[in-house]
Every structure is written in C-alpha cells, then in structure tokens.
Amino acid sequence: MYGHLVRRLLQFAVVLVLGSIAVWAFTFALPGDPATVLLGSDASESELAATRARLGLDGSIVQQYLSWIGHAVGGDLGASYYSGQPVVRELLDRIPATIQLAGFAMTLTLLIAVPVGIVVALRPHSVAGRVLQGYLTAGLAVPTFWLGLLLIIVLAVQLQWLPAASDFVPIWRDPAGAVTATILPAVAIAVHTSSVTARFLATSLGEVMGKDYIRTARAKGVPERDVIRRHALRNASLPTVTIVGLQLGSFLGGTVVIEAVFNYPGLGRLLYTAIGERDYALVQGGVLFVVATFLLLNLLVDVFYAVLDPRIRLT
Amino acid sequence: MSGGALDGATRGGTVHSALTPAADRGAGQPVLSLRDLVVEFTTPAGVVRAVDGMSYDVFGGETLSVVGETGSGKSVSVLAALGLLRTPNLRRVSGQALLGGVDLLTLPEVELRRRLGRDVAMIFQDAISALNPVQRVGHQIAEALRVHDRALTAAAARVRVVELLDMVGVPHADARYDQYPHQFSGGMCQRVMIAMAIANRPKVLIADEPTTALDVSVQAQILDLLRVAREETGAGVVLITHDLGVVAETADRVSVTYGGRIVESGEVTQIFTRPRHPYTAALLGALPRLDTAARRLLPIPGQPPDPSELPPGCAFAPRCPISQGRSVCTEQRPEARPGPDGAGVSACHFPDEAAALLTRADSPGDTTASVSGGDAAAGSPVLDVQQAVARFPVRSGVLARPSAWVHAVDGVSLRVPAGRTLGLVGESGCGKTTLARLVLRLVEPTGGRILVDGRDVGAAGRSQLRQIRRSAQMVFQDPYASLNPRLSVGDNVAEPLRLQGLPYAKRRSQVADLFARVGLRTEHADRLPSEFSGGQRQRVAIARALASRPGLLILDEPVSALDVSVQAQVLNLLADLQRESAMAYLFVSHDLAVIRQVADEVAVMYLGRIVESGSVRRVYDDPRHPYTRALLASVPVPDPVGRADRRRVPLGGDVPSPVDPPSGCRFRTRCPIAVAICAEKEPPLRLVAGGHTACHLADETADLTPEAAR
C-alpha cells in the first residue's frame, strides 16, 4: 500500500509540473501578445515594453515560467488583464458555485445510476429493465444543452415552477433556494452522466454476477439481496469508481455549456468569457486550477480504489 | 513440519465434541437423493440435455464418489439440484432433489437458501476464485454462520471461525482471519472453503473436484481433511471427481456418469474389481498406473457423446467394446437395474460381460510399447542441457527496481538421446515449464549452456535459432491456445511447411500424411480448430509439430487437459510416433503416473533444481530422495483394495517461495528426516544406487519403510 501510494504521489507531482508547463506555454501558441491585447494595436513600443515588464513577459523563457509558477504556488496568478482584479480572487468567487453544481449533479448521477444500473444488470428482460435500458440509450443520445433548453422552456417559461436563469444561492445560507436555483442545470447534466455511469455499473455487475464467489455466497445460504449488496456491488463498483472520478473532475472544471445555457455563475462561464476576451492570465489561472483539480481527483480515486480492493492495497 | 491437517483435526475434536458415528450407513433414509434429474440448456446448436435422468442416494457418514469424464453432467446435476444454476439459457430442470424428504426443486428461493449452507454445503473446485477477493477470509466464514443464526454476535462468530480455521489446519488462525484470499495459497483457500462448508455441521457435503487444481502433496492433505470433516460432522459426502485414484482412496460407494446419466453404481471394491458396465471397465484400462511397469494403455476409441444429440439407444454404444453392433444396444436404452445381489446398479444390457474387459486389460498381451532398450543411451544426445539457469526479476518499491530474483531454474543439467523420453516431474511452480521454454529460447537463459543436436541455443543467431526451432518442436497443454483459431486445422498443420516454401500440392499431400499419422481424418482438414474436441485438437497440435520432422519434441503437460480415455489415445500415439521416427521427447508433467507410462528416464524437480534423476525403475521403485518418496506416496492409487494399510501422513505445508529458497537443502523445510547439516550444506546431485539423488541421507533412506520415511 505504502509503496503504491508513494509511487502514485510522485506520478501526480510529475504530471502536475508537466501540466503546469503546458498551461503556461499555451499562451505562446495563441495569436496576439497579451500586452498588445491589453493596450490595443495602436499602443506605442515603449508602452508595450512597460506593460510586458509589468506582466513579467520580458526575460528568458525559463525565467518567465519559474516566475509564473513561483507566484502561482504563492497564490498569485497575476491580475486579470481585463478587470485588473487578482486572478485568484476571480476564481475564488466562482469556485463555490461550481462545487455546489458539481455536488448536486454528482449526487443526482449516483442516485439515478446505482438503482438503474442494478435493475438493468439483474433484470434485463423485465419491463422495468427494458424501460430503463431505453432511458440509458436516450440519456446518451440527447445533447446536454438541448435538454437544458427543454427544461427551461417547459419548467421555467411555460410552467414557471423554477427560475430560468440560475443565480448562485449558497446552500449553507438558503438550502431551499439553493435547490431551486441549482436543480435544473444539475438535472440537465446528470441525465447524461448517469446514463454513462449506469451502463458501466450494469456491465461490471453483470460480469460479477457470473463469478464463482457469487455462487459460493448463494451456496452459503445468503439471501439474494445480501448476495448483491455484500458481494456483488462492492466488486462491481471497482471499475465504476474510476468513471465517477473522471466525471467529478470534469464537473469541477466547470460545465461550460450548461453554465452558459443557464447563465450560471460558475467557473465554466468565467473561463468561457475569459477566452472570448483573450484574458490570458485568467484563462491560465483557471486552466491551471482545473488541471490540478483533475489530477488531485485522480489521485483520490487511486487511493479510494486501494481502500476498496485489498489486492492493490496489500501488494 | 508434519501435516497441519491432522494436528488441527484432532484439536478440532475438542471443539465439536458431538461425534456422529458413521456406523449405520446404508440403513435408514438417504440424506440426499437425486431422482430422475433432467437438466436442459438452450444453445445455438439446439437443446442440450446435460443431465439425462440422473438418480443417486447419499447416506449419512458415507462418501459417495461421482466419477466421470468432462461434460458428463457431474457439476450441472448438483448445481441444478441446489438451485445454483443461473445461466439465462437454462431451459428445464425436472425430477426431484430430496434433502431429508423435502424436494429442493419445488421450494421457493427464500426457503431453499435457508437450507443451503445449513443442511447441505458445497466445496468448489477453484477455491481461490470461489472466495470473494475483497472480503476478509474470516468474515466470509463468519457470514456462513451468521446468516443461519441471526442471534450470533460478531464476536462470538469470530471465536467460532478461528476454531474452525484451526481445525482445518490453517496456521495462525487468528491472524489469518483478517487476511484476504489473495494472501492464501490454493491449498489454504481450499481449507478455508472446507471450514466454511462444515461451519454449520451440514447433513450433506458436496465437493466438486475439490483437489483438481492442486498439487499432489496438497491434494493428499485436502483429501485427508475431507475425511476428517466427514467424521467430524457425520455428513454424507458427495465427492465429484474425474480421478479414479481419488475415488479408490476415498469413496465408500461410487456412481459412474456417462452422457448425463449414472451408468453404474456400486460399492467401491466391486466397481474396481468387478465392474458391471463396460464403460467403467474401459476407464480402468485407459488409466496409466503408478504401480506397474509400462504397458500399452487401452484407450476408449472415439469421443464422449455430444449432449445435444444423444442417441436413442445406449449413449456408450459407439465406443463400447462389447456391444459390437448388437441391435438392442443402439435401439433400446438400457435402464439402470440392480445386480444379482441387489446392491448397485448397472445401465447396460449385458452387465455380466463387463468384468471380462478387465482381465483383457491385465493380460500383458501387447508389449510393443517403449521397451527400455538397454544401452541405447549411447551416442550424442539430441538435447543436452548443462547447468541451465533462468532468473526473473521481482520488481517492487517506488522505482520498480528489481529487488529480488525468482530462481525459476537454478543449475539444471539433462541429456535426452534420440528415441528416448525424459520425464520431468514436479509440483506447480518448481520450474518445469521454464526449463522447457529455455530449450527453444522462448525464455532468455541467465546462465549455462543448452545444445540441441550439438548446436548451442544460447549462442545461436537469428537464422540458426530458426533452424533449431524447426528441429525442436513444442506441444503445449492447451492446444486451443497454440492453434490459430481462424485457420482451418489443415492450414494450421501446413503452416510450418509453407514457411519452408513448399509448393501447395506437396503441402497438401504432406498434411494428408501427417493427419493419417496422428489418426485424424483427412476429410476434416478444412474444419476450424473450434469444431474439434480437446483430444483431437491435441492431435492437430502434434501433427503440426511433426510437420518439420523434428528430432526433439518438448511436450509441456500435453495430456493434462484431456480426459482419461482420450489421454490414453494421445499417449499411445506419442509412443507409436517415437517408435517410428526415433524422436527424443522431453515430457513435462505433474502427473507421476503419466510419466511412469511414457518415460525412460525421469528427473524430479523441486524449486528450480533437480533433486533426483535416473531410470524409471530406479526413481519409482527405489526412490532415495525424501521428496520423491513423499510425492509417490501422495498420488492416489486407483485400487481400493488395501487402502487402509496405505494411510499415511502427507507432506505438510506448501512449496516455499522461489524468491528466497531455504538455505542448504531446499527441501529441508518440508523434509521429515532433515538433520542439522541440511540447513548448512546444499547436497550435490550424486550417484546413488544407479541413479542420481541430491540428499545427504540418500544412502539411508532406502532402509526406511515408506511410513517411517515420512
């Protein structure tokens, strides 16, 4: 277990450094120098030079990176070219909203995926099984943004049950309000991700049900419900954990399209706007955060995996 | 280092004091009866009737052995009876499975589960995969207790489980409780399964091939343990197996299955000495023996029946040596009828003619088989292995550096002359396969020299290696994996010829030749490997190996996956081919009886070293190494007569890890006669009594009686 974790941690660190280099370097690949973007094309050379110096854009490439990453580690990702606000501030403003939406979406995903996956795996030929199979196919096929629009039109505009645009209502301040504000985008996301997860779970559960140890459990006299709960699900959840971790990672990176559709003030919309405005400092900082979160989640998935599977933990 | 099983078992006697005497077997009600059990599956090829009216009874305290070849319905029948068959293509289960007078087949699932594990418990073949990999071993046993006794607390269950583990001979039971199955060896997992099965002291214990995946020394431990478990619980035991040796050692009564039915049932000595069904007699004739000198085996011609097209008459008719086309056999299905004394049944129209087949088998009529030709060993050997070494790194730690080495083959020397067979035996993991693969450099050698026809394999360049690989061919255990599934069997056999650039017409005629030599029909050359049975596929693999006219065949467990009747066909075929072409064989097997049948010389391997070698007679009849002696003693003898006198303590423990072999003599951790010097000095392989033995005490072991040697 220990060696495994240390190896994982080292990998995490190496990939994080490589990722940060990529994030930092990608601004070079884009057209337009940040200083030019900031000052407009008719700025004078000296003005440009001064701005470059202020942004840390002079000096050698290595120096530029080291200075950037050094600041980043110290919590300074520079200032937004646009608003002049510190990038960290801007990000911190949006992160709670994104976490809340991700939490809602993931909760819904699991609430749907686990029972659906179980029924599809165990009763594929029953009526419920067939209906849910249909749900899985539909959930994969329907584009998320379209479902979002549909929900807005039906539930918000026509029936007026829920607000069309979702403000961020922190759940710790107003739980009920938070639910009303966040539920629609969360549903729009969860329909798709729950289909993916349920399918995964159904496949691995179906496989596990044919294993010898399931037969052993039955032969011991364990009631079928407990055979599934105690023996099958834990084994079947192993591959599913990976996919859920990936999904959570992508939620935390901001669900750009859905946040745009619902006008939800999350990280995704922030980045979306920043890209449009060529606010490179903000884009860089945001992407760095997304990459780091994703890698961290991956690491957590690995740890969790080891907790679930003694064969990994104990070798 | 004696068998933990017995120590544990006697200790266990104090745990469960209520010993049920196994005295009144046969009297009273059977604890489990199958009545006319029929099981059918739907398959693309039509309806498969896997079990075709099977009936048998088991009484308390007795062991009923259900024996038969692959696919004869042994497993499916018990799984169906216990409601454990869950495949979606199950079409029909009918008949009765009476457990204490209650028909399990009519019970609702909840009721059935209440009886499973409490009144009837099962032990499965592959114990490692039969245990949940993510649950602690102790919890899995405790679950068996608590599911039937809701009042049992976790703490009380733990105490009971530790007692049980102790009883089945798992050392350090308390610490082992919290471990996971992957931390147990195969034999230990099977002990855990047995503990689980006897936890509730069931009336019936069904063991489906409980030792098939295990080494002989461990098999002997487990069989002993099963006997103890039966005596402890007073349960009726159903022991399903394909191994007639296991049957003869353990059974009170025997039921022989063929084509989904019981063709003969009877008391064990009657079955082995006076069989009343020709199939039983034929099986006995096809069995290689450990105790007799090589004689030609008597295989059963043809294949086991296809359960999707069972014939209307007797299922055995196409292969039966006494039917000889009698019309009653092909038209009228023989019902199971009791014998003249009322005991046992036989489903044959001519039950009294079967026993005569045995005497035919016993007459040494056909003595053409590998006659040990005196000093034929002269001349240069086809295969000469000198001090071969193969090590594999074990990687671990943060940087995955090799932190240790597996000494798979550690200084082995062998010579095989033309026309002779060297048998290589040993338990799993002792390095047999690695050694075989070294010869063709499928594994890179770490040291030593290997010469094939005088050519150095290790130093060979590309083209020379290709030549060597043409003159030395390999045949594997699983022929299906070694044949290209998308090529017809004819093309598979022709492949080496094509690579040699032979024109099509020539290839075609040579393939026809090869097919004839291995006993395949040329018309079948266009079929795919998947359309053949295991035995036929092995013939195809042999034909392909013969295509390049090799001087050396390396046979790695070539018959281990085959049934007794088919195994005998392949062994005879190999003997014939060797006589015709004077090929040298390196024959690797874990089966000592098979090796005795085929080999001229034998080498016994233990942990990467050869511990004993010599002529078959020397190694089998005058074994000097304690390991060889223990191995030979562990093999179940297919002869129930006098088995009581053969009772012995099996070799204890498992093979140690080859990563860190014991100092001095590698066998000392399990050796019953080890002395101080054994830990200090490694015994060299030295000439003893006309063979070679690596034991400090080799000169004394001969004087020990088999019992005292252990």
Ligand SMILES: Nc1ncnc2c1ncn2[C@@H]1O[C@H](COP(=O)(O)OP(=O)(O)OP(=O)(O)O)[C@@H](O)[C@H]1O
């Ligand atoms: N799900 C299934 N669908 C179709 N046929 C099946 C299925 N399960 C088993 N069979 C067939 O039933 C027959 C009996 O199988 P069974 O496993 O009982 O044999 P066995 O006597 O236990 O053999 P072995 O010695 O290999 O364990 C075989 O021909 C097998 O192919």
Ligand code: SF4
């Ligand atoms: S009934 Fe006929 S074919 Fe069947 S076993 Fe007896 S003699 Fe042979």
Ligand code: SF4
């Ligand atoms: S050398 Fe010693 S330990 Fe090894 S087999 Fe001989 S007696 Fe046993």
Ligand SMILES: [Mg+2]
């Ligand atoms: Mg079976």
